[in-house]
Amino acid sequence: MSRLLPFVAFMLLAGLFGFGIWWNTQHDANAIPTPLLDKPAPAFNLPQLYQPAQKVGKADLLGTPYLLNVFASWCIECGVEHPVLQAAAPTLGVRLVGYNYKDAPDDAKRWLAEHGNPYSLLIADESGHTALDFGVYGAPESFLIDAKGVIRYKHIGPITPEVLANELKPAIAALRKETP
Amino acid sequence: MHPASRRSAPCARNTSPYRKAFRAHGALLRQLLVVFLLLAGFAHAQAIEPMPFADHAQELRFQQLTRQLRCPMCQNETLADSNAPIARDLRNQIFQMMQHGQSDAQIKQYLVARYSGFVLYDPPLTRGTWLLWFGPLLILLCGAGAVAVIIRKRSRAATGLSRSAIDNGDDW
Numbered sequence: 001m002s003r004l005l006p007f008v009a010f011m012l013l014a015g016l017f018g019f020g021i022w023w024n025t026q027h028d029a030n031a032i033p034t035p036l037l038d039k040p041a042p043a044f045n046l047p048q049l050y051q052p053a054q055k056v057g058k059a060d061l062l063g064t065p066y067l068l069n070v071f072a073s074w075c076i077e078c079g080v081e082h083p084v085l086q087a088a089a090p091t092l093g094v095r096l097v098g099y100n101y102k103d104a105p106d107d108a109k110r111w112l113a114e115h116g117n118p119y120s121l122l123i124a125d126e127s128g129h130t131a132l133d134f135g136v137y138g139a140p141e142s143f144l145i146d147a148k149g150v151i152r153y154k155h156i157g158p159i160t161p162e163v164l165a166n167e168l169k170p171a172i173a174a175l176r177k178e179t180p
Numbered sequence: 181m182h183p184a185s186r187r188s189a190p191c192a193r194n195t196s197p198y199r200k201a202f203r204a205h206g207a208l209l210r211q212l213l214v215v216f217l218l219l220a221g222f223a224h225a226q227a228i229e230p231m232p233f234a235d236h237a238q239e240l241r242f243q244q245l246t247r248q249l250r251c252p253m254c255q256n257e258t259l260a261d262s263n264a265p266i267a268r269d270l271r272n273q274i275f276q277m278m279q280h281g282q283s284d285a286q287i288k289q290y291l292v293a294r295y296s297g298f299v300l301y302d303p304p305l306t307r308g309t310w311l312l313w314f315g316p317l318l319i320l321l322c323g324a325g326a327v328a329v330i331i332r333k334r335s336r337a338a339t340g341l342s343r344s345a346i347d348n349g350d351d352w
Contacts, residue, residue: 030255032252032296032298033296033298034296035292035293035294035295035296036294129269129273132269132270132273134294135294135295136266137252137253138266
């Protein structure tokens with residue numbers, strides 16, 4: 001038995017390091033777990049990007065689930081995510097709401113004109129103050145909010161085809177099952 | 181304002197034109213150096229962003245508090261040090277909350293409610309962090325147990341040795 005001990009110790013260490021590698025490839029090491037998951041989304045009252053005089057609040061969006069996508073024209077990874085969102089928007093099954101984060105409205109409009117607009121509604125948070133309540137610390141971030149206004153899923157970083165297929169679509173499917 | 185995107189921009193960038201200055205010659209060099217040093221001082225002052233604190237005590241409190249909090253974007257920098265846009269926003273938010281008379285505990289609670297316990301450099305003892313707090317002690321106890329077992333085995337082997345007087349050198 002004592003002859004086997006070094007081998008067992010080596011295997012334990014190798015197993016631990018292997019788990020570490022696996023764990024870090026499965027998770028974004030920089031993503032912070034949001035404490036807001038399964039809690040009501042924070043209240044907000046923000047102007048629409050194209051009609052700044054009209055404000056949109058949380059109550060206006062209750063009743064149907066929606067995906068709140070935080071983006072900005074200055075955010076490079078939003079450009080990576082954008083084609084994926086645009087392709088997915090018609091078959092997503094939920095409303096896609098754009099949350100323009102810390103952006104000059106003109107820059108945002110120019111960016112959307114250039115890259116296309118997949119959003120059915122666009123709200124603008126120019127100061128980024130409301131975004132603090134959502135725990136946003138960069139763009140892109142996406143929140144899946146159900147009909148009752150509860151945050152059911154959050155993704156930090158761009159929505160890639162893999163994230164769309166493996167995480168977002170199942171989360172949306174689970175939402176639709178409970179509220180037919 | 182155009183804050184930088186999360187991964188595309190480094191947390192702190194300070195590209196400086198000093199090197200060019202050193203390539204210039206003679207008196208021009210000295211003049212340029214003075215100008216650039218002044219510019220550098222200006223840039224530094226900009227990075228610190230002076231805030232209208234009520235008094236010096238509040239400023240000290242602000243500095244102490246922001247040094248205990250971690251920037252969510254540049255994750256190995258404190259809120260006090262970080263140049264990330266979100267760190268600037270959070271510093272402003274903390275400043276505003278201080279002006280409204282909120283305590284350090286209330287400000288920390290505000291941040292934890294939004295960015296989780298991750299923002300605290302000194303994590304509180306909760307069910308999720310007990311392994312973090314007591315893990316080292318646990319490993320120490322395991323080590324002490326292993327040492328005790330080995331010592332007992334050796335002392336037993338030593339008493340056995342006097343009888344058998346055989347040592348195969350395997351008791352590493």
